Amino acid sequence: MDSSDEAWRLDPLARVLPAVRPRKLAKVPFVELAEGRLQGVVSSGSDIERVYVSSITAGSHGLSCSTNNNRPCGGLNGGSLCKHLQSLAEEAVQQYGLDRVARYLKVEVPEGSSLAAALSGSRDPAPAAAVFSRFLRHLAYLEAPASTAAEPEMQWFRGAGAVV
Amino acid sequence: MxxxxxxxxxxxxxxxxxxxxxxxxxxxxxxxxxxxxxxxxxxxxxxxxxxxxxxxxxxxxxxxxxxxxxxxxxxxxxxxxxxxxxxxxxxxxxxxxxxxxxxxxxxxRGAWNQSPSAAVGTGPGEAVQAWLQELAVTGWRGLDQGHVDGADRLVEALLADPGGRRLAVLLDGLAAELRASVPIGPAACVPTRRWADLWSRAMLLARQATNGAGDTEPVTGRLLPLGVDVLEHGTAVQVLVYGVLETPTGTPRLVRTGVTAAKTDTISGPAVWRLLTAFPLLLTALAQQRSLELRDVALTADGRLLWDEARAALGEVADPFATARVLLPGVLAPAAAPLDRHPVALNEPVLVEGYKTAGGSWTVDGRNLRIEVDRLPATGPLTPALLKASTACIGVLRHDGSGWLLRPLAVQAKSKNSSTAYHGGDWALGPTDPKVVKAESKSGDPVAVLRERAGRLLRR
Structure with a gap:
């Protein structure tokens, strides 16, 4: 362990998370690495009221895509990604970086290749309702009123710095 | 200084x-x-x-x-x-x-003169302590995703209660870092001080019955902002204003005020100001370097104004550098609240001038002062290049365990023949830098997109 590692260990404001890269949210408003899956919500291209819940399971790379009312996505057949899953994979890489997504899904992505191309799973429906409710919970943060109360713990959170 | x-x-x-x-x-x-x-x-x-x-x-x-x-x-x-x-x-x-x-x-500095509150709470706090105990028994190096996912339902329960929000914000911040880090290999480095700080704060906060402000006194006077810091993690952002409060009688006081908004991890950079539109006076004062006239605003014993738009009015333009030069040397600083005492809480506003800049260290009268150049908030105009060209800086002195360093909040920088001031709050009403405006319009407004989705999907 060198001295900069030691300084990082002992720095109460050590930076742990990388800076978030801004991404367009219109197509894929929600992406997360949780519950053993890369999962998220993809807006339907044709119907503003409809969203698709898409996920890729870590390890097995099982693919799942359906509407929030549990109607299977017609574009997901066999082992190839539907356009929703492709968007999900692209936006996850944009948000978290390829390394973190690949590590979570336990997939080797050869240099110059894409995450979607490196996946070898097949269709394996996962529960859409749970992911959709996590998306609603995510959106609910925006409904919480701002607070003027003391939150001194925020001093530990300095953001990740600007992406230059 | x-x-x-x-x-x-x-x-x-x-x-x-x-x-x-x-x-x-x-x-x-x-x-x-x-x-x-x-x-x-x-x-x-x-x-x-x-x-x-x-x-x-x-x-x-x-x-x-x-x-x-x-x-x-x-x-x-x-x-x-x-x-x-x-x-x-x-x-x-x-x-x-x-x-x-x-x-x-x-x-x-004033003295602390409040009596301690002995109230111990129950409720979600106990479940939080049980989770923290599990983390402690396992140790950071032994954690897996299952341990971390346990935080989700705790945060959900805490957010349902306004009194639980402070703890929820803390747990959400810790859990996001753990989630991104586990499983931690035997060779990987662990931010032990940081996570132990967050763990201990949560353990103690979960025990408190209320997160009230304690006794406050109503103050009337003029708030002259010195600078603004923006603190954020994935689901919360805090705008923290340091300023000097002038009252009709008495010594000018060093105070701070702030507002905290919930957000998603996909909202960051200048977009976060749009989460604070409920505070137009505060944002305008920051964007235009105006003073604020306050009437009967509650001031806590540790020098925090509980921000209240209904008791504030916009005042004249007040240059923070003038405030720092004239008033800062003679201010009365507040005592720290007993439970908040921690080296991280040290943030002493100072003005630094007449220095030679060189990356992360400036020379002032032959002394080297470390500068926090790599953690500048993306919500304002300050960049390493601006700091390099700067001739005066308002910042907060902080201590990172090994020594003192300056976190810049505002600078005066030379460009051609004139000197221009840049403040962390310059973009509070929207970015003023054309490059940033262009980048924002390219990626779209994340707040508007998510609010549209929330409006369509949440109330069904």
Whole structure:
């Protein structure tokens, strides 16, 4: 362990998370690495009221895509990604970086290749309702009123710095 | 801050601080490896903490907690005691550093005169403590996704109750970092101080009955902002304004005020200001460097104005650099709230001028002052290049465990023949830099997109 590692260990404001890269949210408003899956919500291209819940399971790379009312996505057949899953994979890489997504899904992505191309799973429906409710919970943060109360713990959170 | 003041700050370090931090490291090491793996070496480090508190009210409970833990029996109450012991050591380090800083800056500070509240709460706090206990037994190095996912339902329950929000914000911040880091390999480095800080804060906060502001006094006068810091993690952002409060009678007081909004991890950078549109006066004052006229606004004993738009009015333009030059040297600084005492809480506003810039270290009258150039908020115009070209800087002095450094909040920088000021709040009403405006319009407004989705999908 060198001295900069030691300084990082002992720095109460050590930076742990990388800076978030801004991404367009219109197509894929929600992406997360949780519950053993890369999962998220993809807006339907044709119907503003409809969203698709898409996920890729870590390890097995099982693919799942359906509407929030549990109607299977017609574009997901066999082992190839539907356009929703492709968007999900692209936006996850944009948000978290390829390394973190690949590590979570336990997939080797050869240099110059894409995450979607490196996946070898097949269709394996996962529960859409749970992911959709996590998306609603995510959106609910925006409904919480701002607070003027003391939150001194925020001093530990300095953001990740600007992406230059 | 004059050269002599900086010399006094940097030259003599207060005695005992490294020793106190070493004791804290003993506890932090335990959290890294887990209470289940407490060996003789780590038991010895715990005993040293209890020994350091001998003669204080925490001494005897700490001894008992250490004895029980070393014998392999883990209880929540003993963990709370040790979190308290750790906080006491860091509180002492905070006090020594603050006293040293005040002496160097010749800054006068008020005394704490409130009686402690002994109320202990129940409710979601107990479930939070149970989760924290599980983390402590396992240790950071033993955690898996399952442990981390346990935070989700705790946060959900806490957010349902306005009194639980502060703890929810803290847990969300810790959980996001753990989620991104586990499983931690044996060779990987762990931010032990940081996570132990967050763990201990949560343990103690979960025990408190209320997160009230304590006694406040109504103040009427003029708030002259010095600078603004923006603190954020994935699901929260805090705008923290440092300023000087002038009242009709009495010495100008160093105060701060702030607002905190919930957000998603996909909202960051200049977009976060749009989450604070409920505070147009505060944002306008920041964007236009205006003063604020306050009428009967509550001021806490630790110098925090509970921001209230209904009791504020926009005042004249007030250059923060003029405020810093004229008023800052003679301000009365507030005492720190007892439970908030920690070196991280040290953020002393200062003005630095007449320096030579060189990356992360500036030279002032032959002394080197470290500058935090790599953590500038993306919500404002400050960049490393601007800092390099700067001739004057308003910032907060902070201490990172190994020494003092300056976190810049505003600078005056030379461009061609004129000098221009750049403040962290310049973009509070929207970015003023055409490049940033263009980048924003390219990626779209994340707040508007998510609000549209929320409006369509949440209320069904």
């Amino acid at each position: 004059r050269g002599a003041q900086l010399a006094a700050l940097l030259e003599q370090a207060p005695a005992g601080v490294p020793e106190a931090l070493d004791l804290v490291s003993g506890f932090d090491d335990l959290l890294e490896h887990g209470l289940a793996r407490i060996g003789q070496g780590r038991a010895g480090a715990l005993a040293a903490i209890a020994g350091a508190l001998e003669g204080t009210p925490l001494g005897s409970p700490a001894h008992e907690a250490v004895a029980k833990l070393s014998a392999g029996s883990v209880s929540r109450e003993h963990l709370v005691t040790l979190a308290g012991a750790r906080a006491a050591l860091l509180g002492a380090a905070h006090d020594a550093l603050l006293e040293h800083c005040d002496a160097a800056l010749e800054r006068t």
